[in-house]
């Protein structure tokens with residue numbers, strides 16, 4: 001019987017397989033950041049162990065870093081201490097680090113791919129659940145906890161039980177207004193936050209094949225929000241073109257050997273998935289969340305659902321709690337929800353294409369009165385590219401704030417936070433209670449919807465703008 | 476890691492589904508660089524409400540958390556496990572755990588027990604009716620026991636893969652176990668193709 005993409009990559013990394021034990025997998029790339037690594041380095045120190053493969057390890061600073069005044073000392077002493085701990089750990093153990101102020105600094109999941117370190121057929125881990133992002137290259141990439149970070153540092157391997165496989169096939173053409181973010185939000189609403197649990201998802205089908213590399217990263221990034229262990233997309237010409245010439249992409253004969261291998265990384269025709277979901281791309285529309293988990297979403301044209309409409313008791317209860325927390329009432333049109341803040345950024349939607357998409361909507365328009373819009377590039381490289389294209393000017397001319405790279409308001413570990421009761425439209429990935437600041441209320445959206453929402457001050461799609469602009473009576 | 480054989484303790488019934496790790500321990504606690512001192516951050520936002528189940532005097536000292544489905548979703552933060560342990564929980568029962576959370580728990584000796592929602596419902600009823608009711612989680616027998624107020628005893632079997640169970644029962648540290656296979660790792664490394672990425676020249 002044939003094998004799926006995930007199974008092929010898995011099999012290629014088995015260091016040891018024994019009856020009754022999890023497989024021991026070799027890890028090709030280990031990404032580190034300041035939040036989930038300190039206790040792991042401490043463990044190494046206590047046991048007197050070195051980092052086994054410094055040449056497969058890289059660190060950056062992202063979660064705590066400020067997005068303003070980055071040349072000044074970090075105001076929050078606890079954040080500063082955590083960054084200093086990472087710097088000391090990397091210096092002590094010899095780990096390559098891109099600290100705040102470095103040209104390669106940024107959100108860890110933006111940095112890996114842009115350096116060309118994330119490659120098809122590799123295993124990638126990081127003490128961060130959104131490591132699933134790297135699966136867009138046909139890598140097997142998953143988030144791990146701090147004990148596992150220590151395990152990988154010490155051994156470059158991880159004992160893992162093999163997950164099952166799920167195919168999510170998206171066929172047809174995505175309508176013009178529909179982005180990768182809308183697609184993944186719709187998928188999570190469909191299968192639920194536990195729907196992918198225990199699975200590695202492979203996204204496939206003609207609609208996926210047409211997506212750019214960055215759009216594919218947006219999809220794989222949010223696999224974890226469906227509970228999946230990882231998300232993957234088979235590598236193809238789009239992947240190879242993206243990688244060619246990047247800092248750490250193979251060159252010369254290595255490039256040819258790599259491409260020959262990468263081309264084998266496709267699910268065999270006779271392979272069988274443990275579960276399958278099929279989605280018709282043509283039926284999708286811009287999608288936003290109304291609740292407090294990423295599965296609580298609906299098309300922008302819909303209304304806030306009535307909790308009573310849920311048959312399942314725990315879903316009904318969750319919906320009631322969510323509406324209470326979000327300050328919404330059943331039946332309210334989603335388009336009527338006004339926001340205080342718009343956040344464009346994160347490892348979901350903080351890459352250059354995302355900034356271009358948001359800029360193209362907001363160009364020549366203004367952020368609505370009373371609305372604050374933050375644009376936070378995913379990395380310094382993304383920021384530099386945006387400046388070169390003049391996107392920073394487009395944003396600031398519209399009244400948005402152009403900030404320094406980092407995680408920022410995606411999780412509010414730095415000063416970029418919502419105040420209690422404040423409402424945001426955010427291109428990030430989690431609308432959990434308090435995620436963007438204590439008492440803050442988050443609606444997850446695409447960059448285009450974020451920009452249109454900033455202009456109108458309420459949840460909106462770009463199409464709403466052209467209508468709003470057309471003078472009455474002129475059609 | 477502390478070994479886990481069997482544990483008996485009073486329970487906290489947490490009737491909520493989709494409790495993500497941001498709720499278990501909010502992000503601002505993640506700035507700490509140690510593994511201890513997280514107990515005050517556990518469910519921090521909900522604990523502001525005096526009625527929240529953890530705040531009730533009769534729940535003080537409880538060590539078994541009986542949670543709703545999809546417990547531990549979201550962020551991979553192991554701090555969520557440390558916070559539960561620092562607070563005094565030894566085991567968490569739910570009908571479904573998020574994968575990363577479950578992996579993190581078992582690596583730290585916090586036993587996550589998966590039971591059918593119907594059994595979880597029953598445990599909620601028992602421990603809500605009688606806050607002094609004790610739940611026993613026996614890893615050797617793979618069994619959960621609870622005495623109901625009507626005098627009957629609830630007994631439910633649970634599954635856990637043999638390898639994870641063996642590690643927990645013996646409190647074994649994964650890294651030392653893996654390093655016993657050093658030769659296998661070295662053999663694999665020697666055969667790795669040269670086109671694979673490197674972060675620095677070795």
Ligand code: SF4
Pocket residue numbers: 062063107108109128130346347348406407410411428429
């Ligand atoms: S951008 Fe958000 S989701 Fe991504 S790594 Fe940073 S905090 Fe996590």
